[in-house]
């Protein structure tokens with residue numbers, strides 16, 4: 497039992513936000529639909545299942561979408577991955593503009609990324625996105641298919657490590673001189689209210 501939990505812990509820890517990829521390793525629509533099949537059965541508030549998915553894997557469309565995403569706000573001297581290191585595919589989560597489905601979207605996105613990590617892929621959730629332009633580019637109806645979250649996917653080309661910190665320490669992620677990405681996470685002791 498403990499072994500299985502340890503294995504799952506490794507899976508969860510390996511599932512980091514990756515922002516640089518081997519862009520030439522393409523992700524097929526079939527892989528994207530396999531990942532969606534995982535997400536399809538996750539929990540949903542009132543089981544309303546309002547989220548729909550736009551799949552983007554063709555290189556030209558990836559390039560168009562890439563321009564509408566903002567990467568790693570905390571890395572001030574980095575504008576996002578350069579050509580050759582960009583994601584190979586995206587899943588755009590859409591739902592009616594007036595509906596708040598953020599909890600569903602988080603569960604869906606985490607499930608997709610966990611699945612991706614199981615097959616040697618990785619990615620990043622992006623909420624800092626140009627929603628109206630995404631509608632125009634992907635020909636989505638802004639009222640009923642408003643982009644809420646984008647999941648970028650690809651074969652990760654960077655090392656990301658977790659750093660245990662206390663809750664009063666700096667929580668900003670950073671890159672070291674070897675370009676290793678460090679993600680501070682608060683230790684359990686400071687998270688549990690006693």
Ligand SMILES: Cc1cc2nc3c(=O)[nH]c(=O)nc-3n(C[C@H](O)[C@H](O)[C@H](O)COP(=O)(O)O)c2cc1C
Nearest residue numbers: 512513566567568569620621622623624625669679
């Ligand atoms: C709802 C949500 C929105 C996010 N939006 C962005 C984004 O627009 N751009 C980006 O580079 N990262 C984005 N991220 C990734 C976070 O920066 C990342 O989760 C955080 O730095 C912790 O790293 P970790 O995912 O490896 O734990 C987002 C994450 C979440 C959960």
